[in-house]
Amino acid sequence: MTIQYDSQTRRFVLQMERSTYALGLNQQGALVHLWWGGAVPRSEDLPDPAGGAMQEYHAWGEYFFDEPALKLTFADGTRDTRLRYVDHAIEGDELRVRLHDSHYPVAVTLVYRVHADCDIVDRHCVIANEGDTPVTVESVQSAGWYLPRGRAYRLTSQAGRWGREYQPQQWPIGQGKVVLETRRGVSGPDQTPFFWIDADGAADEERGSVWFGALHWSGNWRIAVEKNRDDQVRVTGGINDFDTILTLQPGASFTTPVFSGGYTEGGFGAASRLLHDYQRRHVMRPGRADRLLPLIYNSWGTFQFNIDEQRMMKLAELAAGIGVELFVIDDGWFGKRINDTCSLGDWQPSPDRFPNGLKPLIDKVNSLGMDFGIWLEPEMVSPDSDLYRAHPDWVFHFPNRTGSQYRHQLTLNLAREDVKEFAYQTMHDLLAKHNIRYFKLDNNRYVSEAGWPDAAPAEQRAVWVKYIENFYDIFARLTREFPDVIFENCASGGGRVDFAMQRYFDRMNRSDNQDPFDELALHEGFTWANLAKMAGGGCHISQGMRHINGRLTSRRFQAHVGMLGSLAIGENLFECTPEQLAELRGYAELYKAIRPVTHRGDVYRLESARNGRRAVFQYVSKDRREAVLFVLGHSMQFRDVLPNIRLRGLDPERVYEVEGASPMSGQGLMTLGLPVKLTGDFDSKVIRLRS
Ligand code: DGJ
Numbered sequence: 001m002t003i004q005y006d007s008q009t010r011r012f013v014l015q016m017e018r019s020t021y022a023l024g025l026n027q028q029g030a031l032v033h034l035w036w037g038g039a040v041p042r043s044e045d046l047p048d049p050a051g052g053a054m055q056e057y058h059a060w061g062e063y064f065f066d067e068p069a070l071k072l073t074f075a076d077g078t079r080d081t082r083l084r085y086v087d088h089a090i091e092g093d094e095l096r097v098r099l100h101d102s103h104y105p106v107a108v109t110l111v112y113r114v115h116a117d118c119d120i121v122d123r124h125c126v127i128a129n130e131g132d133t134p135v136t137v138e139s140v141q142s143a144g145w146y147l148p149r150g151r152a153y154r155l156t157s158q159a160g161r162w163g164r165e166y167q168p169q170q171w172p173i174g175q176g177k178v179v180l181e182t183r184r185g186v187s188g189p190d191q192t193p194f195f196w197i198d199a200d201g202a203a204d205e206e207r208g209s210v211w212f213g214a215l216h217w218s219g220n221w222r223i224a225v226e227k228n229r230d231d232q233v234r235v236t237g238g239i240n241d242f243d244t245i246l247t248l249q250p251g252a253s254f255t256t257p258v259f260s261g262g263y264t265e266g267g268f269g270a271a272s273r274l275l276h277d278y279q280r281r282h283v284m285r286p287g288r289a290d291r292l293l294p295l296i297y298n299s300w301g302t303f304q305f306n307i308d309e310q311r312m313m314k315l316a317e318l319a320a321g322i323g324v325e326l327f328v329i330d331d332g333w334f335g336k337r338i339n340d341t342c343s344l345g346d347w348q349p350s351p352d353r354f355p356n357g358l359k360p361l362i363d364k365v366n367s368l369g370m371d372f373g374i375w376l377e378p379e380m381v382s383p384d385s386d387l388y389r390a391h392p393d394w395v396f397h398f399p400n401r402t403g404s405q406y407r408h409q410l411t412l413n414l415a416r417e418d419v420k421e422f423a424y425q426t427m428h429d430l431l432a433k434h435n436i437r438y439f440k441l442d443n444n445r446y447v448s449e450a451g452w453p454d455a456a457p458a459e460q461r462a463v464w465v466k467y468i469e470n471f472y473d474i475f476a477r478l479t480r481e482f483p484d485v486i487f488e489n490c491a492s493g494g495g496r497v498d499f500a501m502q503r504y505f506d507r508m509n510r511s512d513n514q515d516p517f518d519e520l521a522l523h524e525g526f527t528w529a530n531l532a533k534m535a536g537g538g539c540h541i542s543q544g545m546r547h548i549n550g551r552l553t554s555r556r557f558q559a560h561v562g563m564l565g566s567l568a569i570g571e572n573l574f575e576c577t578p579e580q581l582a583e584l585r586g587y588a589e590l591y592k593a594i595r596p597v598t599h600r601g602d603v604y605r606l607e608s609a610r611n612g613r614r615a616v617f618q619y620v621s622k623d624r625r626e627a628v629l630f631v632l633g634h635s636m637q638f639r640d641v642l643p644n645i646r647l648r649g650l651d652p653e654r655v656y657e658v659e660g661a662s663p664m665s666g667q668g669l670m671t672l673g674l675p676v677k678l679t680g681d682f683d684s685k686v687i688r689l690r691s
Contacts, residue, residue, distance in 0.1 A: 002114045003095045005088065006043065010050075012088070012095060013043045016116040019263040023056045023097075024049025029084040031056040031097060031110070033146045036211070037263055054232065057099065057110055057125060058144055059083050067177060067224045067236045069141040074104050075133035083108055105131030106248075110143075118278040120262035128253035134458070137246040141222075141238035142259035147197060147211055149232050154203075155225050156196040156268075158525055163513040163548070165189040165494040166525025172201065173227050181222040181240050185411070185447025185464065186491055187498040193221045194498075194529045195235060196268060205269040205605055206648070212264075212271045213237070214529055216283075216500040217257040219468035220244065243450070245461040257500065268528070269648075273602050276531050283502050285479060292595050293486070293507055293533055293566040294325035294371065295588050296438075301514070301539025301570020305332035305339055308353035313364045318573035320368035322581055323588030326438050326486075327365045328373035328568075330538060333358070335385065341408045344380045345387030347426050362435050373438025373486075374430065378423040379471075380409045380444065394419050396463075398451035406445035413452055414474075415466035424474045431482045439478075441505070443491035475504035488536060494522075497530060507536040507566050514540055514570075515548045516561035517634050517682075520609035523564050523617070532565055532619070533599035539570020541587065553682050555580070557632070559587035560684040563598065564617055564630060567591045594628045594688065597621045601628075604648045609634060613642060614678065620649040624666070627656070627689040633678040644673030647689075654691040666691075 004013045010025040011034065022034040022043070032052030040046055059081035060068035072081045083099040086107070090096075095112040107130055113122040123143035129135045147153060153173040157180050158166045165188060171178070180191045187193055193215035202208050213235060215221050220240035227233045237259050246254055260278070264270045280289035297319040299307050307329055316327050334350055335343025349357050358374075365372040381388045381395060383405065388395070395410040397403050403410050412419050430436060452463045459466075479487065489501045490509035497508050510526045513519065514537045526535050540562025541555055555571075562568065569584065576584070601619045609615035614633045621627070627650060650656065650666030657663050661674065669689070676685055 002093050002116050003090050003112075004043065005090060009044075009048065011043060011046060012097070013046065014095065014112060014114045014121060015039070015041070016114060016119045016121075018265070019119045021112075021114075021121050022046050024052060025085050026050055026052045031083070031085050031099060035148070036146060036261070037148050037209070038265065054146055055083070056144070057083060057108060058234075058236070066228050066234065067226050068139060069144050069236055069238075070108065070127070071137075071139040071241070072106065073136040073138060075135070078104070081106070104135075105129065106135055115278055115282055117281070118262065118274045119264060120260050120274060120278050122258045122260050122282075124256045124258045126253055126255045127248065129248035129250055132250045134250065135248045137248055137254065139241035140246065140254060140256055141236050142215065142256040143237065143261070145211070145213060145235040145261045147233040147235075149230070151199050152201070153197050153199060153233055154201040156198070158192040158194060158528070160189045162189060162492050162495070163511060164518075165497070165511050166192060166522060166528065168525065173197070173225060173233055175227050175229065177224055177226040179222060179224045181220070181242070183220055183240060183242055185219055185450070185467070186443060186496040187218045187221060188491070189493070189495050192497065192529070193217060193223065193237070195223060195225065196271060196528070197225070197233070197235070203267045205267050207265075207267045209265050210263070210268060210271045211261070212275070213259060213261040214275070214499050215257060215259050216498065217468065218471065218496050218498050218500045220464050239465060243461060244464050246465065247458040247462070260499065269604060272528055275529050276603070279499070279502055279531050283499055285503065288506055290600055291506070292599050293536075295323060295591055296326045296328055296373070296536075296566070296568035297324040298328045298330055298538040298568050298570050300330035300375075301542035302544040302572040305337060307332050309356065309361050312361055315573060316361070316365050316368055316370065318576075318581065319569070320370055322569070322573070322584040323592070324370055324569065326371045326373050328375065328438060328440060329361070330375040330440065331377075331442070333374070342382045342384040344377055344382040344409050345385040345412075347376065347378075347430070358434055366435060371437035372435060373440060374436050375440040375442060376427065376430070377442040377444060378426055379412055379414060381412050382409050384408070393454065396447060396450050396452070398449050399453050401449055401451075404448045409445055411445060411447050413463070413467070414470045415452060415463045416454075420470040420474060424477060427474070427478055428481065431478070431485060437484065438486045438488065440488040440490055440509075443496060472500065472504075479504050494526070497526070499529075502530075502534070506534070508534045510535040510537055510565065512537070513548055514538070514542065515551055516540070516553050516558045517551060517609070518549070519561050520615040520632060520634065523561075524605055524608055524615070526565075527603055527605065532603045533595075535565025536568060537562070538568055540568050541584065542570035544570060544572065555583060555587070557682045557684050559591075560630060560632060560686050563587075563591050563594065563686065590686065594686065597626050597628050601626075602649055606645060606648065613637070613640060616645055618647055618649070624649065624651040624654070625691050629674070629676075629687040629689065630684070631676045631678065631687070632684045633680070633682060636678055636681045636683065640678070642678070644675050646670055646673035651691070656689040656691045659688045
């Protein structure tokens with residue numbers, strides 16, 4: 001049984017394959033935390049909850065001074081919450097524990113969903129106002145995670161900015177508090193809503209105790225990692241309470257986002273693979289995990305806004321010729337948009353550049369055997385647009401303030417029902433009227449001046465939350481109505497990559513930075529928490545991206561790096577010689593041959609681009625019969641001899657055919673390793689192993 005309650009000892013025990021989570025009731029009837037970590041199969045060994053003091057859901061009140069999970073103000077001005085156990089229900093893998101304030105009519109239900117196969121627990125809570133006066137919610141966090149007390153811990157998180165997402169940062173957890181958060185309205189890229197904590201700073205890719213967590217929220221979030229005066233480390237996270245106030249009217253309730261937590265003794269690599277399995281089995285829509293992503297051509301890498309029907313038709317012919325499966329037109333197909341100064345909101349094909357609408361191009365693309373995809377940025381409006389002229393009040397704004405523009409655009413206030421319906425209808429109509437099989441969502445600015453003056457005063461500061469709830473509602477509807485469409489999550493590259501987005505989106509634009517050397521570190525960081533196959537971009541293979549930092553790399557290196565995730569080509573095919581087109585066709589074939597392993601298998605980050613002269617990634621199919629090894633040199637020196645690459649995750653008993661080498665057993669490959677010769681800078685090899 002995954003979840004057990006012992007009425008004698010008043011303990012709840014959540015058993016997973018390799019870890020245990022436990023909580024219980026103390027003498028005062030408060031729910032207290034007991035254990036999160038390695039497996040404790042004999043529940044009698046766990047601490048006795050009777051005298052426990054660490055409240056599982058730590059509301060602000062009584063003699064408590066740490067970061068709270070809940071902060072309420074009642075109608076009479078009382079700002080003190082005291083939660084006591086009422087009852088609980090266990091249904092399959094789910095535990096619900098109902099708590100209630102000791103005086104005021106507020107109920108808090110803590111929900112635990114146990115994914116024993118992944119050693120992950122999903123937590124969230126529902127707070128309900130059962131009284132007849134409003135309750136002000138100043139902070140309502142999803143969960144607090146306690147680590148075993150008294151050990152030395154190290155926090156690892158990800159920081160970044162546009163073009164430089166998922167960069168690691170680490171520090172020892174001392175007394176005090178580290179707050180990871182965003183206030184930009186989208187979940188990244190400055191921080192990602194994710195943490196790793198290891199004991200004694202001793203974990204690496206292959207070994208060590210790691211506690212990890214990820215928040216399923218795409219707007220303002222906050223994760224506070226705190227060590228109090230008693231050496232207790234607690235991680236409290238959820239919706240950012242900065243500038244957010246929720247008012248719970250009589251009878252109303254609020255459900256927080258999910259905060260997932262997991263534990264492994266297999267180091268950071270194992271933590272990632274657990275998270276990947278968790279995404280496949282418990283987060284993504286049914287049937288999506290094993291779906292292979294198509295080889296994409298995207299117009300942005302070379303043509304930017306410079307696209308029109310005739311040009312795209314000719315380009316599509318060349319793209320089909322090299323084996324592209326999905327042809328995507330990016331920004332620039334609508335209104336009078338020939339640059340970024342106008343037309344967001346006017347989602348009609350440009351009368352000059354697509355005078356016959358989208359149909360002729362889509363038909364052409366389909367006749368060439370490819371699917372068609374399109375770009376849209378539905379949360380935005382250009383001041384120079386018919387939409388803005390008709391509805392200036394639809395954007396976030398404060399009275400007597402001029403809205404700050406970024407990239408000449410303003411953010412539509414999706415919290416408004418009329419705006420939400422407009423955004424939904426725009427996308428729905430496009431998808432309903434055309435044979436569009438791929439939808440690239442973009443979002444190129446942050447939310448500023450988040451005012452909503454038309455709303456009732458008590459609702460105005462709920463705007464950050466309402467926006468995201470409506471955003472999810474739109475994509476829940478669209479994904480239901482158009483189940484075959486592939487949705488790409490792009491927000492200026494990887495600006496909004498989080499677990500909630502994975503419910504609806506099949507592919508993430510990992511970054512706008514498609515310099516292949518930079519991508520090595522980006523991919524490493526991306527795969528910490530996200531499935532490798534989701535790692536997309538618009539144009540992995542494209543000389544057009546050289547402007548990013550001027551680095552010269554071969555098509556071959558670009559292609560090999562692109563194949564680590566979901567490959568896209570953005571090359572100017574008009575300028576390619578027949579030999580170059582044939583070369584691209586070769587990469588297309590290789591990508592299609594290896595993607596059953598790279599998209600569906602396990603990933604091992606064998607060597608980091610940050611440390612040595614090469615980056616090495618290995619993918620292994622779930623049945624361990626096949627593997628693909630990527631060896632990507634980047635700082636090679638003349639006659640460099642680098643150590644053999646010791647593979648991982650293979651079946652030790654099997655003998656593998658190794659491309660370009662003699663057959664070797666899994667044991668041999670994992671112990672002796674494979675010598676791989678690279679000649680010079682940016683040389684790379686993709687080696688297939690089969691048994
Ligand atoms: C930012 C995205 O990240 C790019 O891939 C591209 O779609 C541009 N926006 C288009 O404006």
